[in-house]
Amino acid sequence: ALTAGIVGLPNVGKSTLFNAITKAGAEMANYPFATIDPNVGMVEVPDTRLARIDQILPAKKIVHTTFEFTDIAGIVKGASKGEGLGNKFLENIRQVDAIVHVVRAFDDDNITHVNGHIDPLDDVETINLELSIADLDSINKRYAKVEKVARTKDKEAQAELAVLQKIKPVLEQGGAVRSIEFTKEEQRIVKGLFLLTSKPVLYVANIAEDDMAAPQDSKYYQQIKEYAAKENAEVIGISAKTEEEIAELDDEERQVFLEAEGVSESGLDRLIRASYHLLGLATFFTAGGTETRAWTFKQGMKAPQVAGVIHSDFERGFIRAETVSFADLDQYGSMQAAKEAGRLRLEGKDYEVQDGDIIEFRFNV
Numbered sequence: 001a002l003t004a005g006i007v008g009l010p011n012v013g014k015s016t017l018f019n020a021i022t023k024a025g026a027e028m029a030n031y032p033f034a035t036i037d038p039n040v041g042m043v044e045v046p047d048t049r050l051a052r053i054d055q056i057l058p059a060k061k062i063v064h065t066t067f068e069f070t071d072i073a074g075i076v077k078g079a080s081k082g083e084g085l086g087n088k089f090l091e092n093i094r095q096v097d098a099i100v101h102v103v104r105a106f107d108d109d110n111i112t113h114v115n116g117h118i119d120p121l122d123d124v125e126t127i128n129l130e131l132s133i134a135d136l137d138s139i140n141k142r143y144a145k146v147e148k149v150a151r152t153k154d155k156e157a158q159a160e161l162a163v164l165q166k167i168k169p170v171l172e173q174g175g176a177v178r179s180i181e182f183t184k185e186e187q188r189i190v191k192g193l194f195l196l197t198s199k200p201v202l203y204v205a206n207i208a209e210d211d212m213a214a215p216q217d218s219k220y221y222q223q224i225k226e227y228a229a230k231e232n233a234e235v236i237g238i239s240a241k242t243e244e245e246i247a248e249l250d251d252e253e254r255q256v257f258l259e260a261e262g263v264s265e266s267g268l269d270r271l272i273r274a275s276y277h278l279l280g281l282a283t284f285f286t287a288g289g290t291e292t293r294a295w296t297f298k299q300g301m302k303a304p305q306v307a308g309v310i311h312s313d314f315e316r317g318f319i320r321a322e323t324v325s326f327a328d329l330d331q332y333g334s335m336q337a338a339k340e341a342g343r344l345r346l347e348g349k350d351y352e353v354q355d356g357d358i359i360e361f362r363f364n365v
């Protein structure tokens with residue numbers, strides 16, 4: 001499964017946030033808590049469409065789809081030179097598909113900051129610089145090799161060399177590969193380089209509880225937001241401490257608490273949703289059987305591949321996907337009415353599944 005890695009300087013609230021994630025995961029009704037890697041926290045992806053589908057096509061139970069976060073220990077200045085557990089951090093980051101970058105955005109004299117003062121921009125740049133340096137090292141290693149092959153007029157090597165030449169000056173300035181525009185062909189080459197700064201990133205401003213209702217009023221949040229805008233990255237304001245406290249509450253108690261704080265949704269739910277989209281993930285549903293269930297697929301997948309998310313037999317024996325969109329089912333209010341309106345589609349093997357599709361797969365066994 002695709003996973004988002006939680007990174008940040010020491011003492012910014014990563015463990016607190018990760019605890020909130022594991023506690024929320026432990027509350028999941030349909031997933032008896034499996035003993036997995038202690039650094040991996042599994043959560044349900046909140047989705048209000050499930051309840052509506054279950055209302056129209058009642059089943060015995062509702063099953064959410066899940067998402068995984070990976071806790072990556074604190075990174076320090078000099079990590080790219082092996083400081084702290086430097087190389088290990090970088091290796092751990094290399095394994096994840098997206099980065100959730102936690103930045104301290106609260107004042108609290110009792111909590112030491114590694115640099116002695118709160119400066120979100122400096123913090124963000126410290127980490128991003130380490131990642132840029134690590135990428136520059138890998139590019140430089142690759143460069144000499146590829147340059148040599150390119151001289152033999154090897155087309156593939158020439159294309160890669162051009163990409164390396166495009167990337168190198170950006171990294172030398174401490175920039176990120178994700179900030180560079182690439183053609184489709186270049187993107188394919190970049191993917192093969194496994195660079196840290198090419199991974200999609202989401203910034204989490206760990207704000208004070210008092211700022212929960214209006215994160216935009218926090219100057220720290222604003223600073224991170226401006227920085228992230230330059231990378232086209234999103235920022236989410238979360239009070240990690242509060243999230244940890246409310247993760248154990250039941251849904252109703254949590255709702256009461258959040259309303260009192262003046263927010264409609266927990267920070268954790270916003271984080272899960274944003275991370276899910278950051279990874280290009282989308283949801284389809286199965287219904288009408290014993291359970292109403294959400295499943296995850298990667299945007300762009302065709303129907304047979306998506307069928308394989310449920311079971312490899314479904315992919316192998318795929319015949320067609322009987323599909324109705326959530327919007328149509330919601331509007332017509334019953335499967336029969338949607339069908340009469342011509343909204344139930346028979347889709348074949350080239351159909352690109354859309355977020356919100358409710359599908360019944362037909363397959364040969």
Ligand code: GDP
Nearest residue numbers: 010011012013014015016106108111239240241
């Ligand atoms: P990590 O090193 O990044 O994993 O940081 P921790 O999660 O261990 O947090 C470091 C310290 O900051 C702990 O004492 C936390 O209780 C505290 N902390 C974390 N989040 C918040 C917050 O939102 N507000 C305040 N005041 N303290 C926090």
